[in-house]
Each structure stands twice: as C-alpha cells, then as structure tokens.
Amino acid sequence: MAKADWMYDSPELLTYYQTEWGQPEHDDQRLFELLCSELYQAGLSWRTVLNKRAAFRKAFKNYNIRKVAQMTSEDIEQLMVNPMIIRNRAKLNATINNAQAVLNVQASEGSFDRYLWGFVDGQQIVNHPKTWTEVPTESALSLRISKDLKQRGFKFVGPVIIYSFLQVIGIVDDHLRPQ
Template structure:
C-alpha cells in the first residue's frame, strides 16, 4: 500500500500538502517545534483540517510562535484572543500555549534547546516504522508515553501520549509513512 492510500492525507488538498511537505520529515528549531506542539494542542478533540485552516491566524496571534514572546503573554492578551474568530477559542488551549512556551524556556536552560531535548529521546535519528497499512499505525507507543510523562513533569499542558505520538510523527521523530 502506498502513502497515497493513507486516508487522512487524501481528505483535502491542505492535508495532502501537509503530509507531503511536512509530516514525518525531521523538523528542527525550537520555534518550529513549538509551533507544531501548539498546533497539536489545538487539534485535541478536533480535526487536523480545522487546525491547518487556522494556522496562519494562530501564527499571527502567537507572534509566529517565538517562544520568548509567547512566554511573556498576559491573561489580558489571552482574553483578547478569545474574541478572535479566526482561531480556535478554547481558553485552556490558548493558556497552554503560554504555559508550554514557559516550559520550553526551562527545557532550553537545562538542555541547551528544546530541539536537543526532543531528539535525545530518539538518539538524534528518526524511528522508521514503515507500516503496511494505516491500521498498523498505533495511537500511542511506549515512546510517546515516556515523552508525555517527562513533559508533564516539566510543566507542559495538553501533552497526553496520543497527542505526543501525533506530535512525534508530525515532527519527524517517528516516521510512519506507509511501506
């Protein structure tokens, strides 16, 4: 079975472009990894298609996911975002974006970068699974459980093992492109 049979990637042109140009391709850079983590947070309970359609608005609302700027955002700024119809207006998720930026700053102080912290979980190399069908792609793994537990311990929010597995896939730490 080829990647073009991966049902979620074929649902819309936006999903196909995301799959072909980003998903599963190793991502680096703290701000890029923070953006993707934030998008995964917004996606919880919703569709990835909705998040992708609102991606540009989220980038504008959160200073292009510049960690140091987002970490300083105030509750008044979150209040203002709650009136923005171009983003997903879930206060807990918006507040988690600020909380996660602050958690990333602590990780940066300890590990040098968020990038280093994440990629250390896979010894700097993507895990290539090459499943034969979408049914073989798990919702979570021991790795996502480990990363999730560690991130929660460090103060991150909305980082359950299912969300983290999706994040690891999207950031290319785990490559689940079909064989």
C-alpha cells in the same frame, strides 16, 4: 473521517502529508509551533487546525517562544474573541504555559530540539507501515516523553498527542509504504 483517509480530505492536507508531516524538524521555534498545533487539534480535525495555521501564527507572534511566554491573561481575553482561531481557553492558556516550559527546557538542556531528539539518540524511527491500522496512537516512547513533559510543567501533552507530535516532527516516520 477514518484514520486511513485523513490526508485525502483536502489538497492542503495531502500536500501537508507529502511535504511536512514526518520530516525531521530541529528548529526550536518550529518545534514549539508544531507542539501547539497538536494540542489545538485535540478533539478536532487536523484540517480545521491547518486552515487556521496562519491566524494562529499571527495571534501567537509567529510562535516566538519568548514573546509567547510573556503573554498575559489580557492577551488571552483578546484571543477569546478572535474568530480566526480555535477559541478554547484551556488550549490558549496551555500555549503560553508551554512556551514558558520550553524556555525552561532550553535553559536546562541547551535546546528543545536536543531535549526531544535525545530520547532517540538523534535517530529517526522509521516504521513505514503498510496500512493505517498498523499505526499506533501511542507508544512506549510517547508515554515516556509525555510523562517527562508533564513533570516539566507542560500542559495538553498526553501520550496520544505526543505520539502525533513525534510523527509530525519526524522523530517517528509513519508514512505508509508504497503498495
């Protein structure tokens, strides 16, 4: 599917684009869930991830950060046979690892929200491009955040995934301008 057409692939995606994507998010648990969703999406379509969102929420204890951080290799083995989720061991392990990393960020920065929004002094970056060709896949900001997250032990947080994450949590608003 072309980059320009992703939100028209299904009614669910269009609703997601219109009501969730790009809306400023400040709840740590929701930020963690959205980061996980972005890492699940790597190499797959967003529609696949969106269709499995309820199953992922159940599998990962509604993204309760503390509970996910305590999950074990036995939990991963159970998830690997769950046909309702994306059964990629590296991504599942990264979810647990990143929950532990979020807890460390909360301890050092006060909240995951404060840490993330601190990169932009709490101000949303509004681009409103005319076409999808004007939307980058990464930016200086996503490179900087990616590097910092990796130094803090996060996994699956390359600059492309982080740019997409910044879009979904509303730090970067790349909604197309009405023509």
